[in-house]
Amino acid sequence: MAHQPKPARRSRRLVLGAALAASALVVAACGGGDDDGGSTDVGLTEDSIKIGGHFPLTGVAAPGYSEIPLGHKAYYDFVNANGGVGGRDIEFIAKDDGYNPAKTSEVVNELVLNDEVFAIVAGLGTPTHQAVTNFLNAEGVPDLTVSSGSLLWDNPEELPMTFGWQPDYESEGKVIGQYIAENMPDAKVGIFGQDDELGEDGTRGLEQFIDDQIVAQVKYVPGNTDVGPQIAELQKSGADVVVGFNVPSYTALSQLVSMKLNFKPTWFYTNVGSDSGLVGSLLEEFSQGAVKGASPLAGVYTTTYMPQASEPENDWTKLWQKVWDEYGDGSPLTNYKVYGMSQAFTLVDALQRTGDDLSRESIVETFEQDGADLGGPNYVPFRYSEDRHAGIGGLKLVEIQANGTTADKTPVLQTDVGDAPIEEYTGDASTPPSSGIPGKD
Secondary structure, three states: OOOOOOOOOOOHHHHHHHHHHHHHHHHHHHOOHHHHOOOOOOOEOOOEEEEEEEEOOOOOOHHHHOOHHHHHHHHHHHHHHOOOEOOEEEEEEEEEOOOOHHHHHHHHHHHHHHOOOOEEEOOEOHHHHHOOHHHHHHHOOOEEOOEOOOHHHOOOOOOOOEOOOOOOHHHHHHHHHHHHHHHOOOOOEEEEEEOOHHHHHHHHHHHHHHHHHEEEEEEEOOOOOOOHHHHHHHHHHOOOEEEEEOOHHHHHHHHHHHHHHOOOOEEEEOHHHOOHHHHHHHHHHHOOOOOOOOOOOOOOEEEEOOOOOOOOOOHHHHHHHHHHHHHOOOOOOOHHHHHHHHHHHHHHHHHHHHHHHOOHHHHHHHHHHHHHHOOOOOOOOEOOOOOOOOOEOEEEEEEEOOOOOEEEOOOOEEOOOOOOOOEEOOOOOOOOOOOOOOOOO
16 A cells, blocks of 8 residues: 655754644635634634544444544533533544545545644544645644554654554564563464554564564455465464454454464454454454354453453443443443543543643644643553654553453553563553543542
8 A cells, every 4th residue: 555755854843833834824714713703723713622533434444443433522522511621612523534545635635624623633544644644744733643553653853743642563562572472482473464554563563572483474455355365374384373463354354264274373463453342243244143252352362551341340431431321322332432532531631731822833732741641541651742742652461351351461561662671660540530521620
């Protein structure tokens, strides 16, 4: 899949200045500013903050991922019903890009130029979001909490308006690699990876610890659902451990093909592809009902960086369940809805901290200056600063149980890209404010 060329490297000050100047021109052209009731930036009025995002609401990536904007909307509705942010309601627009980068460009253009959003929030996918980062930065549009662990979003010099959110794939690969090296030193390891930054970044982290144990690496291209040749190659290599850097539909496909081939390695899937409930439903669908069960991923290893829907006694899960019960669509709470509400919490916290002087420039400054203190359910703080736009800085490795819960295999670990050490995180676990809204205890 083609990737958008990166812009020539320029100084961060020049890039940000040009972006904000372009933003001012858009405001003038759209009749924003004081004409909208005293607001100073496009997408803002005295009564509202308009934001938008792109998601695969249809297509191969829609299962699971299409639920993320539902979580966002439920939390914003909850905040709006309780006074909004500084008296402003949050208006959220989610548009379908079908996980197609060309479509992503089309719908993000609509959001910015026609819908006149203040910011893009939680844009989902690496190849899809990469198609619009240059446009958003050139237009001076805040590009916040991208739904992908690619390192592409941590580039404040060239993309000063863009910020990641979840742990990056390389750090996740490092944690998995260290666990295998320490606990399975004689294993022969195969890699099943998506043919983009998800597979590449994760593999780079893995190789730091088990490069000499890797016996095979295979890739798939999103959209091509025939993974038979790749799984057969892994089986032929003798791999008894396979690490998957892939999205949920390809977890189901890889499991289904492995069952047909009687290939039974120990599986590790990274967080993005390991939701047992979703994978179970996909397996049942793909197998036309031949594969059923409470949790076909029982015994699979994965990672987690915040409480899940399967932890009903956790205070954060209690909050998300309350919000979903009051503002959801009546369907069960899932990890994807929890993910969306957690991202929304981060944004609301940043908006609250920015205060009455909200603008596209000031929200970026809040992420850079206060971002490490932003609240939320994540086990480890964000890594935001003026020099870093990386998201959550750690996670733990778990084993999925037959009932869909998880058992810890490591403590919460903190790390970063490159040769940064992996260390146990010893900070206190966060708890939600009693109001459920940051800044409103």
